[in-house]
Amino acid sequence: MTTISLEAVSKHFGAHAAVDGVNLEVKTGEFLTLLGPSGCGKTTTLRMVAGLEQNSGGRISIGEQVVSDANENFFMPPERRRLGMVFQSYAIWPHMTVFDNVAYPLRIRRRSAAEIKDRVMKALSLVEMDPYAERPAPALSGGQQQRVAIARALVFEPQVLLLDEPLSNLDARLRTQTGDEFRALQKRLGITSLYVTHDQGEAMALSDRVVVMHSGKMLQIGPPEEIYRRPKSRVVAEFFGSPNVLEARVVNAARGENGLVTLDVEGPGWKGSARGEGDYKPGDKVGIMLRPENMHLMGDSAASMTWRGEVVSSIFRGASRSVSVKTAAGALSLDTTSFNPPEVGANVTVAADQMAAWVVGL
Numbered sequence: 001m002t003t004i005s006l007e008a009v010s011k012h013f014g015a016h017a018a019v020d021g022v023n024l025e026v027k028t029g030e031f032l033t034l035l036g037p038s039g040c041g042k043t044t045t046l047r048m049v050a051g052l053e054q055n056s057g058g059r060i061s062i063g064e065q066v067v068s069d070a071n072e073n074f075f076m077p078p079e080r081r082r083l084g085m086v087f088q089s090y091a092i093w094p095h096m097t098v099f100d101n102v103a104y105p106l107r108i109r110r111r112s113a114a115e116i117k118d119r120v121m122k123a124l125s126l127v128e129m130d131p132y133a134e135r136p137a138p139a140l141s142g143g144q145q146q147r148v149a150i151a152r153a154l155v156f157e158p159q160v161l162l163l164d165e166p167l168s169n170l171d172a173r174l175r176t177q178t179g180d181e182f183r184a185l186q187k188r189l190g191i192t193s194l195y196v197t198h199d200q201g202e203a204m205a206l207s208d209r210v211v212v213m214h215s216g217k218m219l220q221i222g223p224p225e226e227i228y229r230r231p232k233s234r235v236v237a238e239f240f241g242s243p244n245v246l247e248a249r250v251v252n253a254a255r256g257e258n259g260l261v262t263l264d265v266e267g268p269g270w271k272g273s274a275r276g277e278g279d280y281k282p283g284d285k286v287g288i289m290l291r292p293e294n295m296h297l298m299g300d301s302a303a304s305m306t307w308r309g310e311v312v313s314s315i316f317r318g319a320s321r322s323v324s325v326k327t328a329a330g331a332l333s334l335d336t337t338s339f340n341p342p343e344v345g346a347n348v349t350v351a352a353d354q355m356a357a358w359v360v361g362l
């Protein structure tokens with residue numbers, strides 16, 4: 001049991017509530033992400049779990065253990081909470097080499113030299129920093145230092161990991177790659193992870209569940225796909241992607257499965273239908289969210305070439321889904337529309353637009 005639980009947790013700085021009555025439970029082995037605009041209270045929430053900040057209200061527990069309770073005036077210092085942490089400012093030790101930085105958590109746990117070497121090099125190669133093992137830490141770029149900090153947090157395979165924008169200084173390619181690899185490792189080791197980002201793409205690709213925060217409060221919590229497809233408010237819809245939101249009027253409302261309703265709606269110059277949650281009646285004014293990737297121009301088909309193969313991975317990224325298909329021509333990567341995804345293991349046909357095929361030589 002390595003859950004993280006927050007009960008009515010608040011943090012006031014003077015009269016300002018940076019975090020305001022947050023209730024949250026991160027389940028064992030879950031990857032949960034706090035997402036929200038700058039200043040909404042993400043870092044403050046994480047720092048309270050870490051014990052770097054004391055909550056002014058509520059109670060925080062890690063596993064069975066209460067680590068902070070404002071009512072009881074109980075507070076356990078950070079070093080006793082046994083968490084792995086990677087913070088926004090990558091605190092790596094300047095007087096050590098890259099290798100020694102990553103080895104440090106293993107040395108204080110008195111692991112053998114052979115085990116330390118093996119695990120440090122594995123952790124460094126995960127973030128593509130193995131060639132830099134003997135470099136003094138200050139002789140690294142910001143992104144490289146951040147990668148060393150990630151390797152150091154992972155090297156002792158902690159049960160609970162707190163990460164505050166750990167990928168923010170990486171370039172786009174490394175960011176996606178390190179994120180995807182980190183997610184695979186987190187799943188394999190079952191590390192309970194509380195992650196902070198303001199990058200919605202990252203939040204969607206990595207998380208089991210996402211919490212959308214705004215002004216210190218939780219607006220919505222759920223799996224990425226649910227929040228993306230079924231935002232409970234316009235604020236959440238517009239924070240997650242850049243959707244069209246059309247004004248419309250309800251013509252007819254019919255209740256369907258899972259508490260969903262289907263509305264016939266009309267707006268200036270158009271009519272159609274939309275699904276939603278809640279109670280609506282004819283005449284109600286509503287907003288209809290339509291995401292750009294779900295709108296198409298008609299008549300844009302082109303002759304294509306095809307391959308048969310098996311789906312080996314499928315990652316939800318919001319606007320699209322990254323699918324990898326093993327074929328006789330090798331592994332093919334494709335971005336598909338994120339609705340109706342193929343299952344991993346499914347046999348599929350991949351098609352490419354002939355017009356897009358370009359010769360580059362070998």
Ligand SMILES: Nc1ncnc2c1ncn2[C@@H]1O[C@H](COP(=O)(O)OP(=O)(O)OP(=O)(O)O)[C@@H](O)[C@H]1O
Pocket residue numbers: 013018036037038039040041042043044045198
């Ligand atoms: N030590 C402090 N003293 C006073 N106010 C603070 C302190 N730390 C944070 N705040 C305020 O609390 C609010 C939440 O800050 P926090 O750092 O948690 O935001 P965040 O969601 O992590 O933002 P970002 O995405 O920019 O990192 C902000 O309004 C911030 O100014």
Ligand SMILES: [Mg+2]
Pocket residue numbers: 042043044088164
């Ligand atoms: Mg922050």
